């Protein structure tokens with residue numbers, strides 16, 4: 001998950017969040033981020049302040065439905081201009097198949113229905129919803145589709 005203050009200029013800040021120490025170290029080493037926080041978005045989001053843009057790619061399928069609602073609600077509180085999320089549809093049999101090496105199992109939820117049911121908070125609009133095939137699992141051949149949702153805050157002049 002990453003967030004940044006507007007378009008990239010030298011004074012903008014790009015802050016990342018990931019629960020994996022290895023991913024955090026790679027992101028820090030990339031030099032692309034001003035700061036990378038180690039921890040789950042469930043734990044870290046409550047303590048953050050606002051950002052212009054929040055982007056959360058291919059993480060939400062790891063959350064349970066109640067966690068998804070809390071994370072979306074907090075993102076809408078923290079984002080000043082836009083929120084972009086992508087949600088992968090990873091079949092759970094990928095986590096349980098006989099060819100999956102030990103230690104690589106995971107639980108996954110396809111959350112697009114929950115995200116739609118969550119709705120659009122007042123003062124926001126859904127400007128993009130796109131679903132496409134993003135990868136074919138090298139482990140079990142599953143075809144993984146991803147849906148991208150982008151929400152933008154309405155300008156005061158657009159609110160009737």
Ligand SMILES: C[S@@+](CC[C@H](N)C(=O)[O-])C[C@H]1O[C@@H](n2cnc3c(N)ncnc32)[C@H](O)[C@@H]1O
Nearest residue numbers: 001017018019020023039040041057058059062
């Ligand atoms: C498919 S990768 C996507 C990584 C990155 N967002 C990107 O778009 O390149 C999923 C990432 O989600 C992280 N992750 C899983 N559950 C998480 C959680 N609850 N909070 C924060 N990160 C989480 C994993 O550690 C992993 O790095």
